[in-house]
Amino acid sequence: MRRYSPRVFQVAGRFFRQRSDVEDAAQEVFLRAYTRLADYEGRGSLEGWLTRVATTTCLNLLRDSKRRPEATLTDLPEEEGDWLENQLADLSIERHLTKESSLVAADLADRVLATLSPDDRLALILLDGAEIPIREVAEMTGWSESKVKTQAFRARRRMREAVEKLLRRANGKEK
Amino acid sequence: MKDDHIIKLIEERPLSKLSATEIERINAHTAQCAECLLGFEAAIVSHRLLKERASATVEPSPFFRTRVMAAVRERGRQGGRERSSAPEPFGFWKMWQAARFLIASMAAVVVTLTLLTLLTGRPQTPSGDHNSASSSSVDLVFEDDSPAIDELNYIQVFTNLYDQEAEGADGNQQ
Numbered sequence: 563m564r565r566y567s568p569r570v571f572q573v574a575g576r577f578f579r580q581r582s583d584v585e586d587a588a589q590e591v592f593l594r595a596y597t598r599l600a601d602y603e604g605r606g607s608l609e610g611w612l613t614r615v616a617t618t619t620c621l622n623l624l625r626d627s628k629r630r631p632e633a634t635l636t637d638l639p640e641e642e643g644d645w646l647e648n649q650l651a652d653l654s655i656e657r658h659l660t661k662e663s664s665l666v667a668a669d670l671a672d673r674v675l676a677t678l679s680p681d682d683r684l685a686l687i688l689l690d691g692a693e694i695p696i697r698e699v700a701e702m703t704g705w706s707e708s709k710v711k712t713q714a715f716r717a718r719r720r721m722r723e724a725v726e727k728l729l730r731r732a733n734g735k736e737k
Numbered sequence: 738m739k740d741d742h743i744i745k746l747i748e749e750r751p752l753s754k755l756s757a758t759e760i761e762r763i764n765a766h767t768a769q770c771a772e773c774l775l776g777f778e779a780a781i782v783s784h785r786l787l788k789e790r791a792s793a794t795v796e797p798s799p800f801f802r803t804r805v806m807a808a809v810r811e812r813g814r815q816g817g818r819e820r821s822s823a824p825e826p827f828g829f830w831k832m833w834q835a836a837r838f839l840i841a842s843m844a845a846v847v848v849t850l851t852l853l854t855l856l857t858g859r860p861q862t863p864s865g866d867h868n869s870a871s872s873s874s875v876d877l878v879f880e881d882d883s884p885a886i887d888e889l890n891y892i893q894v895f896t897n898l899y900d901q902e903a904e905g906a907d908g909n910q911q
Contacts, residue, residue, distance in 0.1 A: 563805060567797050575795045584795040585804075592805045593812055649782050664789050671790035674783075690751040690784060691791025718748045718783070725779040725786070 563592060566612050573616040576687045577624050579672045587623055591616045617702040624680040638728070642670045646732045674724050682717035689714045743773050747780040
C-alpha cells in the first residue's frame with residue numbers, strides 16, 4: 563500500500579479537492595482493489611490496473627455526489643475575482659504562477675469544474691490539466707479513444723462558456 | 738467570415754498542443770473579432786485553471802494506512818458473515834452429486850426388468866385360440882341381442898294382455 567498510495571492519491575486528488583474527500587476516495591479505491599484482486603490477470607503492470615480501478619472508483623463517487631443539486635457559480639471570493647482580472651493582463655498560454663496564486667487558481671478551478679458533469683471534469687483534468695495522452699486516458703477510464711476526444715471537445719466548450727461568464731462579470735460587462 | 742472563427746480550433750485540442758502557426762492565426766483573427774477574443778481569453782484562463790488544478794496534490798496522512806487496513810479487515814469480516822449466512826444456491830450439479838448413486842441404481846433396475854420381460858414374459862398363444870376368441874365375440878354379440886328378445890317377449894305379452902282386455906271389454910258390452 564505504501565508503494566501505491568502516491569499514485570492513488572494523485573488520481574483521487576484530480577477528482578476531489580478537500581483532503582478528507584481525497585482520503586475517503588483513496589480508501590475506497592484500496593477496498594475495491596482488495597475485493598477485486600482476482601480480476602487482475604497479470605497482463606499489465608499492477609500500478610496500471612490500480613490506476614484504472616482508482617479512476618473508475620473516483621468517477622463513480624463523483625457521479626454519486628453530483629446527484630445533489632447542480633452547483634452554480636455564484637459570487638466569487640475577492641481573491642478569485644482579482645486572480646481572474648490579472649490573467650487578462652498576460653495572454654501567453656504558459657504562465658508561471660506563484661504558490662499563493664496557484665492555490666487561488668486551484669480553488670477557482672474546482673468551483674468552475676463543479677458546474678460540469680463528472681465525465682466532462684474527468685476529460686478536462688486528465689487531457690488538458692495533466693496532459694495525459696488520449697490513449698492512456700482511454701485505458702484509465704475504459705472509454706474508447708473517440709469517446710475521450712468527443713467528451714473533451716464538448717467539455718472544453720462548456721468550461722470556456724462558464725469562464726466567459728466569469729470574465730464578463732469580472733470586467734463588469736455582464737448586464 | 739464565419740469560417741475564419743477560431744472557436745473550433747481552440748476546442749479541438751488543449752491549447753498547449755496548438756502549433757505556432759495556429760497561434761498566429763488565432764492572434765490575427767482575435768485582433769479583429771471581439772467575440773472570438775473573449776472566447777480565446779476564456780480558453781487561456783481555462784487552460785491555466787486546469788493546469789493548476791491538476792498539479793495540486795494531497796499527501797496521505799500518517800494514519801491513512803492504519804485506517805485502510807482496519808476497513809479491509811472489517812470488509813473481510815462482513816464478507817465472511819455474508820457468505821456463512823447466505824443460503825446455498827440451487828444447482829443441478831450439486832443435486833446430481835448427491836443423488837447420482839440412487840438414480841443410477843434405479844435406472845439399472847428398470848433396464849434389467851425390461852430385458853427380463855422381453856426375454857421371458859412373452860405370452861404363449863395356442864393355434865385354436867382365434868376360433869374361441871371369435872366364438873366368444875359372437876356370444877357377446879348375441880348376449881347384446883338378448884334384450885331384443887326380452888323386448889319381443891314383452892311386446893308379445895303386452896299384445897296378449899291387450900287382446901284379452903279387448904275381448905273382455907267386448908264381452909261386457911255384449
